[in-house]
Amino acid sequence: MVHIPQEKHTSLILSVDGVTKSFDGFKAVNDLSFYLSEGELRTVIGPNGAGKSTFMDLITARTKPDEGKIVFHKENGEDVDLTKVREHKVSQLGIGRKFQNPTVYRSHTVYDNLKLSLSGKRGLLHSLFYKESTDDRDKIYHVLDTVRLSDHVNDLAGSLSHGQKQWLEIGMLLAQDPKIMLVDEPAAGMSDEETERTGELLISLEGKHSLIVIEHDMEFVRQIARRVTVLHQGQVLKEGDFDFVKSDPQVIEVYLGRQTRKH
Amino acid sequence: MNVFDSKIEFRGFIVAVVVLLFAIPMMNAFFFEGSFFHISSFQLSLWGKYVTYAVLAMSLNVLWGYTGMLCLCQSLFFALGAYAFGMYLVLHIGIDDVYNTPLPVFMDFQGYTELPWYWAPFEYAPFAVLASLAVPGLVAFIFGALVFRSRIKGVYFSIITQALTYALMLFFFKNNLELFGQSYILFGGNNGLNDFKEIFGANINSEATQRWLFIASVILMLSVYLLIAWVLKTKFGKVQQAIRDSENRIRFSGYSTTTYKMLIFTACAMIAGAAGALYVPQVGGINANEMTPAKSLDVVVWVAFGGRGTKFGPILGAVVVSLLKSYFLRAYPDSWLIILGLLFIFTVLFMPNGLIGLPKQLKPLIDRMRGKKAILPEEASTSSVS
């Protein structure tokens, strides 16, 4: 299936062209093409094992594709082939991610978790002689406020609840202030209220950042959905707005049907 | 910036400076033998050895405790430093009485009449001192570049470091290296380097020399302590611990963990090397036995027993285990290895935070016992408040 990006005439920030990745012969991602516009909030859904997380791994250079191209379009018009860059460089280019399982530095305080994530230099000498500026402090407190962890500034990240860890990792992403945010299942393990707040937060980021949000929870998807991409067996099954995707028979068959059966 | 975490730590450090750097050396120098306050030179060099062990333990703790890399070749770096400085010492023995040769006797045995070119620079003290840092540093840097770039970590990292120390141990046990039809003499084979006479022009066995070596060891230990305390306060130290907690997270936050790990690994190898360089003149020799994998495992026990990931734990562990060892080797010579093994198992199972963590670990237990003994059940609720 060939997807012609509708947004090609507007400014694209990420192009994924015909990417394939197999693990021991099993194609986790199969000839996948995907285009993201600047400032767009895209939701990616799909059943378990559809290749969603692998897709993020590919964009962030955690895994290298067998075939295909992944290009990041920088603001200055320069194109960077992300398949030829190391993970930390991808991050430095302005692509940040939140892992599916909340991943924080458990023996650091919430504050230090954010401090390490603040955008800026990453070198050895820099980190040895770094002095915290009031600017940095303000940014950290601002993020703390946004993710509602102000009461936990000095708590060890390891002592937070699952949902709070999710928020902390989202906060780390905010502190990093990347161009593209890849957010893998942010609402997992959150209460309904927390989920809704997460949705509001993500929506508020639209325009300032380009986002790809992977999610399972259909209620959540309904809340944040703009354009939705449905992945199935490593390929794009459908792409469109939420109502279009939701009523598509194929999508219902592979994904939604399964979900409703589960409930 | 204040590098200490608490007033108690600061005071402890000052006490250590006063006692180790001034009081003990003075008690050795100014009180005559037989006096209650006298510390013999034998005692002093024994303690000097423990101090170098403490530094070795600290260097492993930075890797294992703070960065999450269980390195099983830390004693190799220690031994490489010891060898580098030992080469200087062995070249300043002078003319041998029995074999009448200016060369180290093992060279004479092999029919050498002059110093091979790669030995020659070690005649110069500054070169040897630098080499005792640079050689372990270089080995760690090259090995680290290979290992960290290919993303070897966890158990695989531990195993491969153990293989490294084993391989180099075999190499150092050899007398000669045959390469492209040429024979190169190595570092004394089985016997290693020993029988030293002079250090920087002074008699190596004199009381004054041993005292200065002790002082130098203490200065090294205190400086390394300050260095570690400082680094832990910087963002670098936080990155280090973040690598331990979640290497993926910190890498995807834009830090090149490979570069960080290489620097940390190299620096720790150099610290271990410096400790080794001070060890060799105080103990009087070095041989390849110091490179056996078991020696590096000893260091792991010190750190675990003292308290991994704490600043003082490794020092405590190295000294206490060494004292236990010297006691048991005298009292029950055959049982030491069993005791060491049991000690490690006990530590892993029951003292996850080591000796340092013991008071905190036992506090609830003691509180409960006190509560039970002293107070009747209906009064128990009031007691738990205090």
Ligand SMILES: Nc1ncnc2c1ncn2[C@@H]1O[C@H](COP(=O)(O)OP(=O)(O)O)[C@@H](O)[C@H]1O
């Ligand atoms: N590193 C890996 N090695 C082997 N198989 C993998 C690896 N990563 C993912 N897979 C497989 O690829 C498929 C897609 O996984 P994933 O991308 O995690 O799916 P999703 O996030 O959509 O649930 C799964 O069948 C998974 O088992």
Ligand SMILES: [Mg+2]
């Ligand atoms: Mg997934």
